[in-house]
Amino acid sequence: MVLTTEIVNDFKNFIKKKGLKYTSEREEILKEILKSKDHFDVDELYMKLRKKGSKVSKASVYRTIPLLVEAGYIQEVYKQDARSYYELTLDKLPHIHFICVKCKNVDEIIDKYLAELIQKEAKNKDYTPLTYHLEIFGICSNCKRRV
């Protein structure tokens, strides 16, 4: 577990180092994302902020996300219905996403051999891996039962 205040401070330094200005909107968005437990899209995040009384615009949410990706706090994990979903990178091991094509539920699986496999293939191609997605589309056990 990493402290929110510490992350917020690191982000401030990241922003400053890039010659950008540290704004309350950027901080609000980061703090809200740090509370997320699973996958989110821009609209969900924006709605959560509004419900708390925040006045941030959707445009600012869209503009802040690439900064948080670059800073390494979040990652785009998959796209569904032409929408991008993100998740916190912190405290998380790289994992597989099982996406049920019936109910759209997304399940996470940690496989300890996956990272090795990727490192091996990347080295073989002289490729520097940054991030990866393994998405498996199929039918979940719930949906198999109720046919």
Next chain:
Amino acid sequence: MVLTTEIVNDFKNFIKKKGLKYTSEREEILKEILKSKDHFDVDELYMKLRKKGSKVSKASVYRTIPLLVEAGYIQEVYKQDARSYYELTLDKLPHIHFICVKCKNVDEIIDKYLAELIQKEAKNKDYTPLTYHLEIFGICSNCKRRV
């Protein structure tokens, strides 16, 4: 190597079995796709058809693709810049896509342990896998050299 005429005939049967009508547009689109050697999006496919003098509309291309996916001839392999890319499933082993974030080049890697890993995890979750994508984003060897 599978014969085009044989595939075209199978597709005709597939369409008929679904109670749909077999049209010259659907056949044209399938034949063009069968010539593809790598990944394509709807626009590229549509442009190739038009250059050959075909009169098919983009709407028909969009409408035929899900049929070809359902029939198992093609697969959506990744999304880039809000666009879906497809490839022929025929004669191809499941593979990894290395996507260079600098030059956008996509490289294919066949890993013989990947399919096993997926089967193992799916069985563990009582999940029926249909398709999967493993995309690795990073920097390719070419782009590493010219910094």
Next chain:
DNA sequence: TATATTTTGAAAATAAATCTCAAATTTTAT
């Protein structure tokens, strides 16, 4: 405090994918 620079919100623009609907085509029935 004044100045320069960046960021913001609101609304317009963009673009891939989907939808609409009358005309054309395919299939089935006669």
Next chain:
DNA sequence: ATAAAATTTGAGATTTATTTTCAAAATATA
């Protein structure tokens, strides 16, 4: 072969996530 029924087509309109525009507001610097 011909007619009727059903589906598909092309063209353009619509949808919707994301990006862009730009004047006003906020931030950083002097």
